[in-house]
Amino acid sequence: MTRAGGRSYAVLWGLIGVIILLALWEGYKALGPSSGVELFGQGILPKTDDRSMPHLWAMVQRAAEPVNSSAGSPPVWLAVIGAALNSLGVAAVGWAVGSVIGLLLAILMQRLRVAERAVLPWLILSQTVPLIALAPLIVAWGGKIQIGAFSWDRWMSVAVIAAYLAFFPVAVGALRGLQSPDTIHLELMRSYDAGWFKTLVRLRLPASVPYLLPALRLGAASAIVGTVVAEVSTGYKGGIGRMIVEFAQSGTSDPAKAYAPIAGAVVLGLVAAGLVALLGLGLKRFNRQEVSS
Amino acid sequence: MTETNVHPAAGGASAGGSALAPAAISITNAGKVFAVAKGAEVRALENIDLTVSPGEFVSLIGPSGCGKSTLLRLIADLDEASSGEVLVFGKSARQARIDQEYGIAFQSAGLLPWRSVQANIELPLELHGVGKAERTTRAEELIELVGLTDFRSRFPDQLSGGMQQRVAIARALAERPKLLLMDEPFGALDEMTRERMQQELVRICAETGAAVVFVTHSIPEAVFLSDRVVVMSPRPGRIVGIVDVPLGPGTSRTEALRENPGFFTAVTAVREALHGSPAVPAGADLR
């Protein structure tokens, strides 16, 4: 009960945050100088004319209108949903691959202390490589892969980049979880003469769930961000990231249009986190904590 | 309860058992040295000689830090003796652990929080490939033995401390070990729960016939439960006396025993053995 109550509070606070953001937008637009605010020649707040900051209702209105003037063009909101689902699919593949790799790496690091010391710094280093540098490399390498009927698709490059971002939080969180069992439980398993694998399955993996779930959620968010960015830098068409850039380019003539895909990307992140939370429902009993007598 | 014998310290390998069956535990001249930082050492145990017969209940008592847990851990093969020999049912401690000759319970119950009472008790059976049907039957027996029939599908966080400890004891008994190792299992319980648990342990031991090594720092608890009380002193941990607690004819370990004059005699004997241990000169802290 308390947990359900806590969750609805979280939703409430989230909503309040969104409303405050919207109020700030309209408030600044109404009261701020139309030429924006400058400090020492640097613009620090945007202009408030309709081109730079369209009204909220203009954005909503634009979202209901067709994408462009060509015949049979779908309304913007429908196009956004289509693109978002496309990105979600690619991100999901990346997330799944990244999570499996992250979990396997964590198990390897748990098994071999040496591996932890040798691998962990590389994992951290891997996350400092800028995506912009990585994307062309992956596209180039992928393009060389051709095994029988299988050939590399552009979406796979996007998924690989999503996986590259998703595996890191999973590896770190899972490692912490695998190392979380108390000495008493480890000694109990030793008294049962349970080897490493049995201890992994019966003790370490179940004990890691409370650490793993937040890590998977973080991984999902990373996979979405990775997908959106990678779509742009690999030139993959059909996803929400690409749509954001395309619509923004029609900025001056049609400023309200660009905001629908941005909102779509935000909702996409929330949906992804929600889907992972659903996964957590099935694993609820592993979240029980030990209470000392 | 008739009389109380106090043996002098080391070499007290009494009750050696018959030549037919090997002793449940046979420790000769065992020692344990822990290497701590910068070449320093802790001599946790020295010159330990102890024999425990099958079915015998032996308590280890002594001030905190005198090596009771360490001794128990040597028997359980959770630590290895630095010198001497530790035999469990005639085998090395390691082999005995591999053969699942003992069940163990610690001060904290150590239940797996994501497993129900029943699943916790089944854990050792599951690990050793016992089939589902047999596991269930055995778990049901044990749940009844420890009086938790209505709680079998509860989770550890829904149980009181005493109940958790009962589950831990049931789990230790799951594979019908002939030896039960218990390290202050009732240490965290309140006095009333504690006495009730002692009473139940007496009953459970009578039903299973297992030998028990029971670590405690409560003198009445040790005397109430044990056939023999092993008194230890610290730095280095040694056995300074073994107090026999023989039950006279017609006496059994019930609440009435706590009022028995013989009980007080034994309590006094243990207390004297504890305090009569050679004092450590001030400043000679070996740690």
Ligand SMILES: Nc1ncnc2c1ncn2[C@@H]1O[C@H](COP(=O)(O)OP(=O)(O)O)[C@@H](O)[C@H]1O
């Ligand atoms: N793993 C260890 N490393 C170093 N010293 C230890 C270790 N385990 C126990 N000791 C030391 O050995 C002595 C006996 O400890 P222990 O057996 O836990 O005592 P007791 O259970 O009687 O309170 C203590 O001085 C303790 O500090």
Ligand SMILES: [Mg+2]
């Ligand atoms: Mg202890």
